[in-house]
Amino acid sequence: MLRFNELTVQFAGLTAVSRLSLDIPKGRIYSIIGPNGAGKTTVFNCISRFYTPTAGTIEFEGRNLSHVKPHQVIRLGISRSFQNVELFSKMSVMDNLLTGLHSALGHNIISISLKLPSIRKTEAEARKKAEEVLDMFGLTRFADEKVENLPYGYQKMVDIGRAIMVNPKLILLDEPVAGMNSAETEKLCELILRLRDQMGITVLLIEHDMSLVMKVSDHITVMNFGEKIAEGSPAEVQENPAVIEAYLGEVEVDAEA
């Protein structure tokens, strides 16, 4: 579904991603793990077209993403959440979700300013969809609350909720459970499985919480210093000596935190 061909990204001489090739199959949960600074988020930002690769290409369903603009990516069926929660913080939870549906709504300015029936209808449908997503995340009672007033864990949920509003084919989740408590993590774990099993969404996941990664992933790629050092099923990756070496210390830090 999503294929990287020898992707290389350099920032002023620093190589963030080096000749990375990946093939993400449809309908799976695919995780990218690796120590901080391994280039994981850079990969996401290339898919979102915020960065342009120095060399190599990314293909989505056979289509080269090189000439797609950032705001057009979602129309191809790729949506994402952000590592540091990039929400519209002064907007309500409901409005954040509705904005997630932006690319699917018509935007004729004349019919909007006259509030024609067609606009009322699509707006009501959008609201219904948002209510479903709120229900799915258990956020219904916060629908009218400003996002910035919510605890961090809920904000992350809204971020992910916004990304699934458009029924994407592929969703990119950048550290979805960072900063969440254990109960919230558990809930999100179920949710990620639901995305795959019930909604048929392919999930590309970056995460440091190894228990989550091992539980949900179908396939894992391990990166370090911009390069792929291992890949395979969760069991294979756990046994891989290169991975254990890269993670020594990293696992310890996680355990303390």
Next chain:
Amino acid sequence: MKDRILNRRTAIVLFAIFLVAYPFLVGQSSYFMGLVAMAAIFAIAAMSLNLLTGYGGQISVGQGGFLMLGTYTAAVLQVKLGMPIWVTIPAAGLVAGVVSLIIGLPAVRLKGHFLAVATLGFGLSIPEIALNWKSVTAGYSGLPMMRPDAVSSDLAFFYVILAVTMIVTWLLLNIANSRLGRAFLAIRDSEIAAAATGINVAGYKTIMFIIAAFFTGIGGGLYAYWIEYVSPNDFTIITSFFLLAMIVVGGRASIWGAIVGAILFTVIPHFADAYIGITNLVIGIAVILIILFRPSGLISIGELFRKSDMNREIEAEPLRSEQANPSEVPDAKV
């Protein structure tokens, strides 16, 4: 929730009835009708600016320039070409819109202070052009205007201004509360996330500029017909700053807030004019106090009660979820 909407609707209807009855409450005094007419014109400009600055986060220090573009477009079309009001007023909006597109296309690539300085330049240059392009604008002496016969009295034209203001308010409310308004807010809060949700950031900034300029231009056109005279001193850079002050005091990202600000800033000079120089002092103090104590503007005062209720619920919430799932804690961090 329902009660609040009903209350608001009642308040709006009462306010509209008051405005319609207003000329008779003040004995059709031209001065007092003029106060409300100017408040309405400023309200149109402030609402438009609020869409751009309050919703979209794009600071414009040149909105007075679009008001002036509107006044001169209406005046020149009427005086030199003899066009009727139903052509000149929309044309005032269109000319302002087209000019905003020309300056907007490069300007939307600027951010924050740079955008403010660019629009400041625009706001400064329009009165200069009006002053020096003598063949069209008649320079310093200005252009005298004539209202159409059907609405030539102050009373009749007062209602024209009122009607247009109400229509513009309705249109801007629709835009602000739509997917378009959400996209503007989204751009203000996070351009990256906005792009990721499919919003063409540069394109929408341009649209904001055009909408804001279009309606402000219409406000300018109304002004030309109300005063029946346009001159290069009507809307200077001070007007642009006043418009910004109106939306800050009234409430950013709120159409009603812009109206509150416009009314306040038209009424303050009325009461303060007796003491020379006090107007600007009062306005300056008002802006500082609002920024310090109610950064969301006067319009947010009604939200105080609702907010405290909501906060209490959120504070109680995380506790409940942790208590509900004690068994899941041990195996979460393996």
